[in-house]
Amino acid sequence: MTEPSSHEIENRKLDRGTYEHERDTVLQTWHTGKDVDFAKGVRRHHEMPDSKKFSVALANAEAAHKTLLQPRAGVALIREQIQLLNDLSPHCDVLPTTVDAYTRHNRYEEAQAGIDRSRAAGTSLLNGFPPVNHGVEGCERLVDNVSKPIQVRHGTPDARLMAEITLASGFSSFEGGGISYNIPYSKNVPLARSIRHWQYCDRLVGRYEEEGVSINREPFGPLTGTLVPPFVSHAVALIEGLLALEQGVKCITLGYGQAGNLSQDVAAIRSLRQLGHHYFREFGHDDYALSTVFHQWMGGFPEIEARAYSVIALGAAAAKFGGATKIIVKTPHEASGVPTMEANRAGLQATEQMINMIGDQGYLETDEIAQEMALIEREVHAVMDKVIDLGQGDIARGAVRAFEAGVMDIPFAPASVNAGRLTPVRDNNGAIRVFDQGSIPLPADVIAFHKEKIAERAAAEGRDASFKMVVDDVRAISASKLIGRPN
Amino acid sequence: MTEPSSHEIENRKLDRGTYEHERDTVLQTWHTGKDVDFAKGVRRHHEMPDSKKFSVALANAEAAHKTLLQPRAGVALIREQIQLLNDLSPHCDVLPTTVDAYTRHNRYEEAQAGIDRSRAAGTSLLNGFPPVNHGVEGCERLVDNVSKPIQVRHGTPDARLMAEITLASGFSSFEGGGISYNIPYSKNVPLARSIRHWQYCDRLVGRYEEEGVSINREPFGPLTGTLVPPFVSHAVALIEGLLALEQGVKCITLGYGQAGNLSQDVAAIRSLRQLGHHYFREFGHDDYALSTVFHQWMGGFPEIEARAYSVIALGAAAAKFGGATKIIVKTPHEASGVPTMEANRAGLQATEQMINMIGDQGYLETDEIAQEMALIEREVHAVMDKVIDLGQGDIARGAVRAFEAGVMDIPFAPASVNAGRLTPVRDNNGAIRVFDQGSIPLPADVIAFHKEKIAERAAAEGRDASFKMVVDDVRAISASKLIGRPN
Amino acid sequence: MADARFKVVLGVIGADCHAVGNKIIKSVLEPLGIDVVNLGVMVSQDEFIDAAVETGAQAILVSSIYGHGEIDCAGFRGRCVERGLADILLYVGGNLVIGKREFSAVEAMFKDMGFDRVFKPTVDLEEVAELLKADISRKVLVCNDDHEVVELRIAG
Amino acid sequence: MADARFKVVLGVIGADCHAVGNKIIKSVLEPLGIDVVNLGVMVSQDEFIDAAVETGAQAILVSSIYGHGEIDCAGFRGRCVERGLADILLYVGGNLVIGKREFSAVEAMFKDMGFDRVFKPTVDLEEVAELLKADISRKVLVCNDDHEVVELRIAG
Numbered sequence A, B: 001m002t003e004p005s006s007h008e009i010e011n012r013k014l015d016r017g018t019y020e021h022e023r024d025t026v027l028q029t030w031h032t033g034k035d036v037d038f039a040k041g042v043r044r045h046h047e048m049p050d051s052k053k054f055s056v057a058l059a060n061a062e063a064a065h066k067t068l069l070q071p072r073a074g075v076a077l078i079r080e081q082i083q084l085l086n087d088l089s090p091h092c093d094v095l096p097t098t099v100d101a102y103t104r105h106n107r108y109e110e111a112q113a114g115i116d117r118s119r120a121a122g123t124s125l126l127n128g129f130p131p132v133n134h135g136v137e138g139c140e141r142l143v144d145n146v147s148k149p150i151q152v153r154h155g156t157p158d159a160r161l162m163a164e165i166t167l168a169s170g171f172s173s174f175e176g177g178g179i180s181y182n183i184p185y186s187k188n189v190p191l192a193r194s195i196r197h198w199q200y201c202d203r204l205v206g207r208y209e210e211e212g213v214s215i216n217r218e219p220f221g222p223l224t225g226t227l228v229p230p231f232v233s234h235a236v237a238l239i240e241g242l243l244a245l246e247q248g249v250k251c252i253t254l255g256y257g258q259a260g261n262l263s264q265d266v267a268a269i270r271s272l273r274q275l276g277h278h279y280f281r282e283f284g285h286d287d288y289a290l291s292t293v294f295h296q297w298m299g300g301f302p303e304i305e306a307r308a309y310s311v312i313a314l315g316a317a318a319a320k321f322g323g324a325t326k327i328i329v330k331t332p333h334e335a336s337g338v339p340t341m342e343a344n345r346a347g348l349q350a351t352e353q354m355i356n357m358i359g360d361q362g363y364l365e366t367d368e369i370a371q372e373m374a375l376i377e378r379e380v381h382a383v384m385d386k387v388i389d390l391g392q393g394d395i396a397r398g399a400v401r402a403f404e405a406g407v408m409d410i411p412f413a414p415a416s417v418n419a420g421r422l423t424p425v426r427d428n429n430g431a432i433r434v435f436d437q438g439s440i441p442l443p444a445d446v447i448a449f450h451k452e453k454i455a456e457r458a459a460a461e462g463r464d465a466s467f468k469m470v471v472d473d474v475r476a477i478s479a480s481k482l483i484g485r486p487n
Numbered sequence C, D: 001m002a003d004a005r006f007k008v009v010l011g012v013i014g015a016d017c018h019a020v021g022n023k024i025i026k027s028v029l030e031p032l033g034i035d036v037v038n039l040g041v042m043v044s045q046d047e048f049i050d051a052a053v054e055t056g057a058q059a060i061l062v063s064s065i066y067g068h069g070e071i072d073c074a075g076f077r078g079r080c081v082e083r084g085l086a087d088i089l090l091y092v093g094g095n096l097v098i099g100k101r102e103f104s105a106v107e108a109m110f111k112d113m114g115f116d117r118v119f120k121p122t123v124d125l126e127e128v129a130e131l132l133k134a135d136i137s138r139k140v141l142v143c144n145d146d147h148e149v150v151e152l153r154i155a156g
């Protein structure tokens, strides 16, 4: 594959020849690639019981209005990873395998050093599981030794080899996307490139679908996890959903990370589902299964565990009131480090208690939620219209150009292709508003609304809105507040 | 004092002579009574800084719409109690002293044995602090060695000596009431007697008020803490409030224990404030300061600490959305035993995190909350009308007769004077409804509404409503649910 | 009225007013065929024993929820012996001591006091009913057979 | 441009993409008079050193948030020595190791690696600025006075 430019990238299904040709190269990028056998992978999936299939778990949850719980978990070695997942399994509905950060950047040699040092140290020195290094055989061992559906969760701009290995091994869900696994996760990867690499991953999933194997795909909703206005992450989720469906993906889960204000969060997760159906149908898709995932607070956590529990509980309540199909669960260790099994289990138990208590209650309906939903929808349409426009109807090309133009812009993202001009800040009720729109094409009245809400807060705090206020907001939850008010 | 009957008890201010005469006897019921010096007590209070006065803390919180946090805490020995309160003090706004259960039943000899055994064991073997045994000198030492307002929290049908001792020592708030500290806390104490004894306590507080010392009084809201419909506890709180004001109390805090359904809880705490003003004014009082207190879940807790945190968090959210002036905080040890300082602190920290996050958000306004408020108000008026009627205008006499007639009736209460015919059960949204009204005079349409809501649940669960359902509800939260549904 | 073969006295000891668990225990045991003489809350050792003597119950189920169990239950077996009920089954359950402690230590302490079985608050009451029936049946067997010398106190 | 007396290189080491803390550190230090050369995320040891050489910075502030700090920071001081920056101040902070560990152990490990100061995520950045200025000023004093022999690495 040569480097695609914004002119060449397009939202079109990769043809079989292109895909197969590229595949030959991909499988050679690390020695474990040679063991990938697609036909064998298909057989594995066909032989797998329904209880281990992500698509089935999601469909059942959707039908029964249940909310599935999923932890994060990844350690360096296979045996330890099996142990960890089996210890967590009774407390959750679907399993993860969180990938280490070297693998996310295709630094397999460093991952190998991490594996070796972990073995020597007798404890994981990697922040995740390195599936490429463990190869098909290792991943199969993992999948075979757990009893629930298992997903790959990472943050990899070029996840082609990882997808080939893990899906052939029996993982039945794959997180990520060309935007959401680039902008928040890398520094210098051209967007057209990562989108193109994710078309490959989606095409691979499409190939499985063609063989009657349903693999769930989940664009990464929370992005940088820090003051991301819902419309920003929704636009990314919708584009990645469309890109995935185009490649033949059929089972898709759109994600969102808790903003902290209950009304905004409930509105966001409800609108995400509606907008998903809206755009998917508008782009001619009708054969897909849609579900949603809510990520508990993805920003900096309070260090004190008791405080962390309340952040977790508020997220659980918002997710359940909002009707999310799945929750990605945080732990009381979040501020400190990769959680122990015990801390992870505690996060799951706290979350389960809350969703059970909320799930037994009525539908939460307020004017504020309705207004937030209407607002988010208008904002998303404004951005999406412009993206489609920039791409002259092509959403892939449009996305690349939108980032170039700052029409899409993710707060606090490290990627150099991200404009970084959009500046969010909380309003006086803690909802995330747009302080500086950068080049995001929001309608004038919407911008006026944001400004008014921010002015309300500024007045209440007796200070002007400024970047100082934004910094205060970033640190607020860790300091046990939602809004970073002056003392 | 001779035993009052329902004919003799009346809601009238005890005259000075009656009070003084009774006092002489009261102070002789245990040897520490002789050290009580009212004039010296008044001086102590006058010399106390505002930062140690309950009435000031409550007034400030009311004015600033802040929510104060208060733990429960009581151990057998003075030095340990001082240590415990000072360790908790940085994490809360006002302090408690929870009294041991022997003292609550005036069994000072057993309390003394508990003190002695605790001293020998090097750890508290009492479930609270025994203020009567420690006497004025001991209580003064406690008050002098803490830096925040401090309240006596107990459960004592006859708390006259305890009140004399603790208030003279500088405690500035006293929990309880003639109904709320009898029906849930004792077995064979005639109601007229406990009401009469609490008129004494209130009169004592009134005497302090006459000397310019404001002492806060707080009827105990949650009663048995188990499936108590809001109108039941509201009626008790209102009656005890009226009885207190009659004796000269000026600073009053009405309480309510979390029911579990968010809408019902928010409605309950909001309506409690409104109803308080309504009845207090109706009975001719206008010189009082009213505040509210919300008790986090008072029923059986989940044993697993992570789950307990979510129960605590939901309570904190309801309290803050409802606008309570104070929260009585539970701990992750609740299901197991009297909490350690660390567990207590954790409960406070979790609660603070949640109320800060919720406090930064908008006012929660839903149709459901409005409907619940209207319902609670109608129910309370129905009961109160009948109580006033039974008492021929006298609320004390009315209360005694209302309990005799089952017009007031507290679920799961141990007192033999309680009818125990009112049977509550949750509806399909987890709100507490009336399954069997016993002799509670609720309007026909209100009863029809309750029946309809319960039928809705019964249909959803495919079983008839029955006492089995009630038992399931009692055990639900400990089993990580709000509603006790069949599996 | 439940099966008269199994009759127990139930109550909450001491100055303890926790009434909910008490009502729940009665409501679960009775439909399972155990006749429950319920003394409610705030029951003294002698009140328990009086009731057992009067009704001929084969077991006493003591609850202690409020933390003074360690004090209130001391000497219970001795008092039973004094009052001629040396062999009566004694069960105890609830939040037996002050604070969160290892259950095994609590269990050992109450077994030392002469209780036959000791239960946590989270115990499954259906299982308790089974144990109760088995323990009572075994005692009856033993008492009907004078010749055998058997350890009456249950080991586990 | 901040006071040129205090110039530092800032970045997040290794394959670490956590960008938020990095932006916050810059936004706090600069108004306090520290000139921050910010390399952003995913910075290698050599990139840090290149920037320090180029800009003449007196200190390098290394962040590691994602847990691979123990691996990524190994040999940093040695590399500085090789590249002629033996005496440059090295600060490191963040979630330096995998999992929740006692900070004192983490601190000792990174001091052993040759870092002058080691910080928790919750550190007060205003205090860091003070320390930085004090440490840099002390170094300058030492370097201007050839006669004195002083321990350059900070003790506490």
Ligand code: B12
Residues within 6 Å of the ligand: A072, A074, A098, A099, A100, A101, A104, A127, A128, A155, A184, A185, A223, A224, A225, A226, A298, A299, A300, A301, A302, A333, A334, A335, A336, A337, A338, A339, A412, A413, A414, A474, A475, D015, D016, D017, D018, D019, D020, D021, D022, D024, D025, D061, D062, D063, D064, D065, D066, D067, D068, D091, D092, D093, D094, D095, D096, D097, D098, D099, D100, D119, D120, D121, D122, D123, D125, D128
């Ligand atoms: C937001 C976040 C993300 C976002 C980051 C978005 C972005 N590009 O910035 C996303 C979702 C992308 C992400 C990804 C990952 N994350 Co992350 N993430 C967080 C989270 C929740 C908040 C981080 C944050 O922004 N905090 C707010 C800022 C202001 O604080 P800060 O980063 O701590 O920085 C401050 C201080 O540390 C200090 N400081 C930092 N450096 C230095 C240096 C000096 C000299 C000084 C004086 C001070 C100092 O000052 C800073 C400003 O106040 C933390 C957990 C937490 N803290 O609650 C986890 C966390 C850092 N992530 C973690 C991990 C493991 C990952 C992943 C590997 C995925 C995974 N396994 O869960 C990937 C890594 C990808 C990669 N290649 O790096 C772990 C690290 C574990 C460990 N060390 O043991 C954490 C701790 C979560 C956890 N408990 O497991 N993450």
Ligand code: B12
Residues within 6 Å of the ligand: B072, B074, B098, B099, B100, B101, B104, B127, B128, B155, B184, B185, B223, B224, B225, B226, B298, B299, B300, B301, B302, B333, B334, B335, B336, B337, B338, B339, B412, B413, B414, B474, B475, C015, C016, C017, C018, C019, C020, C021, C022, C024, C025, C061, C062, C063, C064, C065, C066, C067, C068, C091, C092, C093, C094, C095, C096, C097, C098, C099, C100, C119, C120, C121, C122, C123, C125, C128
């Ligand atoms: C509701 C409640 C109250 C209500 C009681 C209302 C009433 N009259 O019933 C009120 C508010 C009045 C109250 C008062 C007090 N309480 Co209280 N209360 C509770 C609470 C929250 C729930 C109890 C309950 O109803 N549970 C539901 C029922 C179904 O469960 P249960 O009582 O545990 O009973 C079951 C099992 O234990 C078991 N079981 C019990 N006995 C037996 C016996 C046998 C043989 C068997 C097999 C099984 C068995 O089966 C029962 C049915 O399932 C508990 C904490 C908790 N559990 O979450 C604290 C708790 C019991 N209370 C406690 C205390 C200390 C008090 C007070 C002293 C006040 C204080 N310091 O906080 C006073 C005591 C007053 C007195 N004189 O007794 C402590 C006891 C501490 C300890 N043991 O270390 C607890 C544990 C709270 C705590 N962690 O501090 N309380």
